[in-house]
Amino acid sequence: MTIKKTEVLIVGAGQAGIALSEHLTKAEVPHVVLERDRIAERWRTERWDSLVANGPAWHDRFPNMKITNVADDEFASKDQMAAYFEEYAAMIGAPVRTGVDVTAVDRKEHEPGFTVQTTEGTWDARFVVAATGPFQKPVIPAVVEDSAGIHQSQSSHYHRPRQLPEGGVLVVGAGSSGVQIADELREAGREVYLAVGPHDRPPRRYRNRDFVWWLGVLGKWDMATPPKGAEHVTISVSGANGGETVDFRDLAAKGVTLVGRAGPWADGVMKFADDLAENIHAGDDNYLSLLREADEYIEAHGLDLPPEPEAHELGPDPECVVNPLRELNLAAAGVTSIIWATGFSQDYSWLHVDSFDEKGRPIHQRGVAKAEGIYFLGLPWQSRRGSSFIWGVWHDARYIADQIQIQRTYAAYTGNATRIEKPSTVVAAHAHKPEAPEAFLSEADPVITNEAVTTV
Template structure:
């Protein structure tokens, strides 16, 4: 028989799962949160040692609990993990750690889903997938296995000491890539940074953090990225108290810059000759935000100090004018590559009709194409801010409301009991043939 029945099963106890639990509890909806490791495990063990949040603590938090830090500080990864643990305790989230969900299939002849876990089988009326989008480290198939070179993803990078002696190539110029490249360079290594398309906002402007500017300018509420910018990274840093990322400064520190990584053969790594245009386009997004901020200040009569020096950009780095188009591993002494190239999703355990031909969730604001399955924590789930702690909290509120609506429709509908021996042989019923009682009034 099923070892447990529950109205809502939430998979994952990171920021998305906690937000979901809070809103379900407020609506009186019985639920259980399963986490295969610990609460906020990725913050503790899948980030580099010196990582800090990219947003100040006044911004990157849940509405119901402040960080025990200066509001303008940038929390370390351990402080973020501790914050999420404290939040779980504050809302008394019903979390079961150390339990992995291995399969979810739709029931036949009764509502809900059969959920197989490492701790038994659960029958859930609704399933919320709160595992987020950062599941499988993505390393492009550029350099074949067997090459005498250490290849490591940014999620496995911890500090420069774990890399072999020699020069390092960092691929990816978003927040992770630029911070890792800077840290490795300061450890005394020669670093080559492969820079693709990116946005480059100011860390602060006219006395306000860029997170504040995105808020008052309505950019956090954008429902979708601009056309062609779906995979453009954002280069901004909370390291060392927070600073604006400028590739001119990185070049001045000794980091060699190259364009987008394109191929590898005969011991040589090749780059596109697009570094100059990538930096130019990043500068354009930077200056555009300053323009919008100045216009907002003028229109609203705000007393914020002018900052004309923010518009002074130095000369383009030498590498942008004479781009590095190839590096030979032996000749240039390169012994390791750090791939700061993002993540792929992994829903191999979720056997429902909720995905497109590329394996991406089909949903509207988290309500999936498979009735009864919901997603939470996806980038751009409803807005630009969906991937942030405060953003996922608002998305969770919407998803909880949708679950409440569905429960209301079925509140007075009787369900017949199902004999598993007459149900589909696809694995949707217990193998022992025991009778399963439907949920009845929900």
């Protein structure tokens, strides 16, 4: 059996895998990036058609290359972002192999390193980096049974209004995805209900600066941990329509009916929590607090930025907030679809190491796993608030590359000792082998450049 060898094996060629490849290449560390689909596949096929980046092009990119044909203050489309990562991989000569699914990673028995089983054979690697990011398995809560006759899909599977059955839509989740999808569906003439949970609601722009700039100069991107009680709070911000501040009052004025958090469900009726006004007002407080901090920063630094007193003025609560629905008979209301904009869970079933808690979450410090030789990259709050953003993952990748290089230095030191060579043993994969997504395997030839690979 032929076994390919490399020092570092990176699983995933999204923004995390490409960023790490750049840093390892600069450090001259032999590595390979294995991607089961195509580079930046989630930007291509797991986003709706009209999606744009949530940050302006000057910010939502890697430091060493601008996004082609997108002005600094514009918002790149999903296709432009996918092309950007593909172009970036080519620029740095990233050794990416596409259409290769990693099915199992096992620690070797008698020597350091791992045996990696893939759909194209076996690899021997000293270090393995899980760069699969936070968006792995779309979450659809087990609230409405499949037999209910309601079309249900997760936001990652929504592409355009006409893919849904005729009728009204309940969108659950008011983060970036849920807000934009609800707005698009309403513009398409659908009756829309939007379930709003706890959220942060920054201004898109304030006093001639985008919110990403404000979070930067105010030190909020570098927060090491989320505020207590806000671990799962989403952010309601959008680059749609050239970038607009999300205002739930505006959505209500357009005809979107706002409701509290969704669930439970019984006999065709969805119940909603009595927390809509609380969630809206907490979002307002977050918004106004950032405006006040921005004003203080401008005054303290003597910046000549135009005042926006009107930004501090909030309109009255809409009727749907003052007298919220507590339950809705979906059939009677003509609602035929539910879009769950409820996030993702992680799946590391292929990674057979002792580095996960009882819920399957990685145990790590800044991406350095509990298990020696294993690293994670692209996790939310991996080192800071900005870790799961494009620019943030680039900086986290530099840290992981440094840690790998440090371990390589220790491993190279022998002193006066003589290294005892032991026979290598290939450990068979013991996990169920997931099916590769065949629809993507033939759509792109593997990209192989500047690759350090040997075979035995």
